[in-house]
Amino acid sequence: MLTVRTLDVAYGAVTVLRGVSLHVKEGEVVAIVGANGAGKTTLLKAITGLVRPRRGDVRLRGESILEVGTARIVARGCSLVPEGRQIFGDLSVRDNLLLGAHVQYRRGKAAEVRADLERILGMFPILGKRSGQLGGTLSGGEQQMLAIGRALMARPTLLMLDEPSMGLAPLVVKEIFNVISTISLAGCTVLLVEQNARGALKIAHRGYVLETGRIVLEGSAEDLLASREMQRAYLGRDVNLETARVTT
């Protein structure tokens, strides 16, 4: 569904992504894990057209989306749940959700939007309970669910999430990952960017480990969870093994 090939992204003189290649197949949950500053958010920004890569290609269902522009990428079924939720604190939960459906409105599908709203409020009962409340009054976990719900209002076929577990209590994190699993089971393809490698890989089919802008490991989630290399890479240590290696 999504194919990224040898992507380079630089902010001025600083290269943030170096030759990143990855793919996401229909129906998969793919996790991109890595430490702070590894380039995870930049990768999502490049995929969604928010930053322009210096080199490489991003293809959605075989078509390059580099020149398409963010709004059209959303219209093609890609939704992003940004880091730090970025919900509208002064708007009600309901209005926040409806804003996510702007693509649907433009298509004149108001009736479908109403049905989607009911579906999502049903999916997140806590949002249903607080639908009239202002977004800013929700707890961190509730805001995250609102951000996910808002993204789902665009009826994405590919949902991308940037650090959905960030800053949340362990129990809430578990709940968020459960929600992502449910979304996947409902048929939506998921690209999940996380610092919480273990949590993300537990619900993912496959994963990539990003370290200082490079993919240093890829594999099935099960293999990555078992990989010592993953643990080293994820901890961000320099894996020059001179000292650890048995010298001869």
Place this chain on the structure above:
Amino acid sequence: MTATLSPAAFWQPDEECMHREELAQLQLERLQATLSRVARSVPFYRAAFDAIRFDPDDLRSLDDLRRLPFTTKGDLADAYPYGFLAVPLREVVRLHGTGGSGGSGIVMGYTRNDIKTWANLMARMLVAEGVTKDDVLQITFDYGLFTGAFGVHFAAERLGASVIPISSGNTKRQIKIMVDYKTTALVSTPSYALHLIEAMRAANLNMNALSLRRVLVGGEPFREESRRQIQEALGVTVTDNYAVSELLGPGVAGECLERNGLHLNEDHFIPEIVDPVTLAPLPPGAEGELVLTSLTKEAFPLIRFRTRDLTTLDTGPCPCGRTSARIRRMRARTDDMLIIKGVNVFPAQVEAVLAEVDQTAPRYQLVIERRDALDVATVLVEVSQSVFFDEMRRQAGYRDLLRHRLASDLGVTFDVKLVEKSTMDSVAAKGKVVDLRKR
């Protein structure tokens, strides 16, 4: 094409039947990760990449692989024992080895994930060869440092088949167990399978009464004639397996029941065919040396490893539904390595043993023949002054010592014949190695 096939025909259908375009993307992703890891963790590759100013981040396509240097068996031997490990030894859960004790051996490490991958890759081959969980496999490969037996063993267990780890040798016992345990699949070198047939004939055993349905061969090149002989004598299907110990062991490539080439596990190994002399890449379909790059090995990743095996590569579709490229069955090797009774032997190893036992390093000749479908290896050794050949007892002792040392160091039994200088003079013209099997 794949839609009409039953899932039972594959072990990992998504991987074995993926579109070649998807495969290329996966190979690129895995190659990038592998190159960036070896550049950091394996001094040989760090130096090799530095020498050509190659930064793994610069990899733009699979074709860039051609810019990289080759890895030879010699490079691996130079780094003996652990110089090529890409992970700390404590993460290695298994070690296998090839070659003799003369310091020229190669040690291969496997992490827990490597062992799992290996079992899956070989299980793909077993399924392609028609093996199911209901089969009883008799593994007659040597259980030891050699990768063959363990490679098939863990794959068969993963598949759920019953494994008889009988190991090599003791033909009578092999036959008794084959009958009593109702073996359905024999795993053996083709020459040993032929030897078993001869022994069963000699014992007047009714081969039609055996439960045997298939023979999985590997470990040495063989002729289609041998396959036909085994199939007819035992009423079985014979399929070939290609192992590269340095890269994995068995599970690199194997025949499906179509038997029109060996499917190579391309999602784990990138194959190239190069001219063995110029090392230039050859066009599709041309015969040349097979070069393989590992894509998922954790402990012992290898970039552009020269297998020294001559073959061709066929990426055309196979009726079985697998989309992987097929290599033609091996006919020859590019260097002087000999395969005797399924074991890799270098003449230099024989030389090393001779030099050690007899300080004068006598002249020698290695003669390999095929008798009753079995390899017979003989070493003619010129007796020098250090051998008291006028004293029969000492001479016999010298011969026994050589025979013993060759067997223990090389893993192959040699017949040792002591010859006089005049005899050696007359045969030496034929070279140090006379392989009569090729005729």
